[in-house]
Amino acid sequence: MNTHPEQQARGHVTAAKGFKAAGISCGIKGGGVRDLALLVCERSASAAGTFTTNRFCAAPVLLSRDRLRSGRARAIVVNSGCANAATGESGIRDSEQITRDVAGELSIDSSEVLAASTGRIGPRLPVDKIRKALPDLVGALSTNGGRDAALAILTTDTRPKEAITRVRIGGCEVTIGGMAKGAGMIHPKMATMLAFITTDAAITPECLRIVLRESVERSFNCITIDGDRSTNDSVFALASGLAANPLIERADSGEGVIFSRALGEITAQLAEQIVRDGEGASKFIEITVRGAKDAHEARRLGFAVANSSLFKTAMYGREPNWGRILSALGAADVEFAIDDIELTLQGECVFSHGAPRDVEESKLKPLLEGKEVRVEIVLRRGNASEKILTCDLTPQYVELNKT
């Protein structure tokens, strides 16, 4: 991990060789706020994506998923402020029109242009505003444009989310960078937000797809803000191949494993940044489940706690009300024995062998003053363990989402 201040100012999604980006205001949000981004690779990149499992998936999701079947892409156009979801046939035509215009501006084939949108569900996309801004957007493309793009994709986020790492593969330096947006409506079983990962690694589309899916499963699919699953969530990965490393063709090869670990580091960092900037969040909460029968069970228990409004509000109130954790676990439809659960809050074991441990509340309360909460749940059912990340539920969350 070597991030120079200069690199940071330019953004991480354009750090790998072959990528340019831009982020400008086209007037969707108003007030001159950046709301339109473009990410471009100078050559046809190996490309992969994972998308929301919501049945009402947005028009740009349908379009991108379809075009990614080829395993190749050159550009992604992203707008914030309007989701272009639940907009029917006309929404699909809108996304097609915009990618066609981008292709025209870049003199590339429109089948290699992907799209993503985030914002309100229902309204039509302001196509004219976006089309009019495209020449300026393309004109602004730069290898220093990553930060501008990272700003343009945000909605209620309070800060941009970026990550970068470098590894050596086959004697060559390979860079992986990324940007993401999150805030609310974050939940697993999907890409859960927008993330864009770029790398100059040489890797086949098939291998990139496998490695991306694994790393999403262990990062973005292990976080939750409010249990809602959005219509638009997408994770994209583009690989330019310009690092000139020996082509990675298998995820389980030596090179594949190195690349996979590095990619996992990037997605984990972006996922954590999303949770730390959750809508209205005042606390970062890490829930570890160990000793579960399998990963599915561990995740089910972890998410039962992470999505409990009562647990989340208690954490906001700095109340060591661990009974709400047990209650959430008990409602999770997992057939554990009460006697086999051990519950630890901020390092203090509060419940084991079917009964509360004698821990004074006056000892626990000060432990919740900080910004981080660690919950550990240990079962005696097997060897699976999972870590789920979430944040607290605050009055600010409600205020942010009431419009």
Place this chain on the structure above:
Amino acid sequence: MNTHPEQQARGHVTAAKGFKAAGISCGIKGGGVRDLALLVCERSASAAGTFTTNRFCAAPVLLSRDRLRSGRARAIVVNSGCANAATGESGIRDSEQITRDVAGELSIDSSEVLAASTGRIGPRLPVDKIRKALPDLVGALSTNGGRDAALAILTTDTRPKEAITRVRIGGCEVTIGGMAKGAGMIHPKMATMLAFITTDAAITPECLRIVLRESVERSFNCITIDGDRSTNDSVFALASGLAANPLIERADSGEGVIFSRALGEITAQLAEQIVRDGEGASKFIEITVRGAKDAHEARRLGFAVANSSLFKTAMYGREPNWGRILSALGAADVEFAIDDIELTLQGECVFSHGAPRDVEESKLKPLLEGKEVRVEIVLRRGNASEKILTCDLTPQYVELNKT
């Protein structure tokens, strides 16, 4: 429905022949607030109950479920302010001790005394305070004590919840009355809160059990405040038989159907009162799903919307953001076709045939000014329909639950 003001002042759970109740303060909550209730039948009543499906069910739930196997009971002792849940073996001994003392005071068998608790999960029950108060509690028993009992079982509720109805069965007047407490931690798949129903109908325990389960399924199990399922939720029904109607032995007999409908009316009324008094709620929301394949599917879709934090906060903000309803439906893991969904908000159809209807937001916004919200979702998959009740999510909910 004939409720005289006088009857209302005395409470509804003691309206049926044979029942007395009391509600006093024993010092669990402090400040002289009522926190201990007793409901007694002058003879051994037919008795039934439905209980939480939470794996961490509380000590009084374990005790009551066990004792109800006999189908008979005479008394229920209830405390608020402490749930006696996740308290292990000692919690069970505490509940046993209290029911033994109640039995002693009433000179009845302790196997006919049931128990319920509500409040914080984790802490030991303040047994000494409760035991010391029992002589006063028994001394206060009265046919006019229903309202006091209805007050003593409350936690964050802002008002007591009571219902009463009278029907003629076999030429005899039969009364059914009830009281309940709700507020937060309300969700289906369980009794979902505390409710106590009394009747002077003559009915077998088996028949009472069947009819109670059906009416709970269509009332308390169709409401949600925050998606959390508590460790303590219980619904009890006691039938004294003093109305002297011909014994109801079958739920599908003429008399059984009349009784079942009347009981259903009581549980529906109590369930609605619970939602209207949901923690921090400013709006009552009714979500109707029609045209689903089966009841399970209809409920799944209805609850997906009812438990969406984003939908609930939008309703709090009077924002006609119906895209959040579609998004919640799309995440519900039901395989409907987008084109087959019709969505109506406050009587205005906003989405049909896979696309938004052209309804101005300026027309919708004023419709959300009132205290009631009606959402209708119509599919074309079958004939099942269900109605789910919930409330909005407000900053007050968070403030109420942070301790």
